[in-house]
Amino acid sequence: MKKIPLFKSYVDKSDYKSVLNSLKTGWLTHGSSNLVFEEKFSKYIGSKFSISMNSCTSALECSLKILKKKGEVIIPSWTWVSTANAVLNTGNIPVFADVNINSRNLNAENIEKKINKKTIAVIVVHYAGLPCEMDEIMKLTKKRKISLIEDSAETLGAKWKKNYTGSFGMGCFSFFPTKNITTTEGGMLTINNRKQYLEVKKIIAHGIDHDKKPVFWHREAVLPGHNFRLPNHLAALGISQLKKLNKFNAKRRLIAKRYDNFLKKFEDVFAIQKVSKNLTHSYQMYTCLLKPKLRNNFLFFMKKNGIEVSAHFVPPLHKQNYLKKFCKKKLKNTEYLSRSIVTLPIYPNLKNVDLNRIFKLITKWYEKIKKN
Numbered sequence: 356m357k358k359i360p361l362f363k364s365y366v367d368k369s370d371y372k373s374v375l376n377s378l379k380t381g382w383l384t385h386g387s388s389n390l391v392f393e394e395k396f397s398k399y400i401g402s403k404f405s406i407s408m409n410s411c412t413s414a415l416e417c418s419l420k421i422l423k424k425k426g427e428v429i430i431p432s433w434t435w436v437s438t439a440n441a442v443l444n445t446g447n448i449p450v451f452a453d454v455n456i457n458s459r460n461l462n463a464e465n466i467e468k469k470i471n472k473k474t475i476a477v478i479v480v481h482y483a484g485l486p487c488e489m490d491e492i493m494k495l496t497k498k499r500k501i502s503l504i505e506d507s508a509e510t511l512g513a514k515w516k517k518n519y520t521g522s523f524g525m526g527c528f529s530f531f532p533t534k535n536i537t538t539t540e541g542g543m544l545t546i547n548n549r550k551q552y553l554e555v556k557k558i559i560a561h562g563i564d565h566d567k568k569p570v571f572w573h574r575e576a577v578l579p580g581h582n583f584r585l586p587n588h589l590a591a592l593g594i595s596q597l598k599k600l601n602k603f604n605a606k607r608r609l610i611a612k613r614y615d616n617f618l619k620k621f622e623d624v625f626a627i628q629k630v631s632k633n634l635t636h637s638y639q640m641y642t643c644l645l646k647p648k649l650r651n652n653f654l655f656f657m658k659k660n661g662i663e664v665s666a667h668f669v670p671p672l673h674k675q676n677y678l679k680k681f682c683k684k685k686l687k688n689t690e691y692l693s694r695s696i697v698t699l700p701i702y703p704n705l706k707n708v709d710l711n712r713i714f715k716l717i718t719k720w721y722e723k724i725k726k727n
């Protein structure tokens with residue numbers, strides 16, 4: 356039985372060529388392709404600057420390091436562990452806010468409930484390809500003078516009104532193979548402040564200040580930096596992938612529409628996501644909700660029949676053992692989502708025959724549970 360994966364990167368001949376040409380130059384670390392990738396990325400997103408690095412997790416850490424103060428950072432519990440880890444690993448405290456069930460995202464109302472004198476920032480997570488509703492969030496962060504960081508690991512190429520995610524605050528992107536484009540491992544930080552941009556460039560490369568160079572062999576470190584660099588050949592892969600991003604996302608949207616239309620037939624058990632008219636969706640994941648008492652049975656059934664399905668995220672962060680102590684209250688919507696979410700296969704090259712096989716199997720499962 357052929358397995359249908361949950362995610363699959365689309366890497367073609369033009370990508371191989373791009374990587375090979377880069378390797379052939381003999382320049383094997385951060386180099387000229389990084390600068391080109393960053394410039395093209397900024398142009399696409401609409402940010403002043405971009406800094407390529409080895410992961411979104413590193414981008415999140417950099418965004419917090421440059422704030423120059425420590426305190427509480429509001430984040431959703433409905434996210435990957437990196438969001439909280441970046442908060443803890445930079446000496447801050449995560450404060451979990453609940454999300455909306457349909458969008459699975461934070462909104463201004465839920466963020467505001469968690470703001471106090473110790474709050475220094477909020478990290479909004481644009482979950483699975485759907486941007487947060489940014490107008491109210493930006494108004495709130497400006498009014499309360501807290502920094503706005505966007506964890507856009509799962510959302511590249513989707514807009515709130517006319518603007519892409521990553522252009523509202525500091526944007527953190529991932530190019531992990533399951534994401535909208537890939538550089539294998541990799542990430543990007545988008546930023547509008549020049550001083551902060553220059554500081555991040557130092558943080559990701561051992562803290563060395565290349566302007567302080569009285570002689571060519573002098574290397575002066577001005578802060579305790581990291582090695583978060585993305586190598587040149589992976590930046591070259593990023594450039595080649597970025598050219599295909601709009602095509603990838605168009606394909607993802609078509610597949611999502613087919614899932615929506617199909618699942619509508621079973622609305623007594625499945626709930627599809629509604630996308631408000633101010634938003635576009637880039638469907639890094641396709642998620643729907645299933646009645647909690649049926650969810651696990653469905654996941655086991657699909658897996659047994661060769662379809663890779665999953666549930667993002669179980670457990671949610673505030674239920675992870677090492678994070679429990681940061682959340683004393685129930686997060687009702689997040690907990691409901693964790694019991695009902697289903698992630699179905701989506702990737703640009705998902706063939707119609709495979710999608711039809713998924714539909715056939717879902718119908719079979721539905722008929723089976725209706726009989727029992």
Ligand SMILES: Cc1ncc(COP(=O)(O)O)c(C=O)c1O
Binds near residue numbers: 413437
């Ligand atoms: C919401 C979110 N944040 C951060 C990350 C981390 O990305 P990376 O693997 O590039 O560090 C992920 C990746 O899965 C994610 O989904």
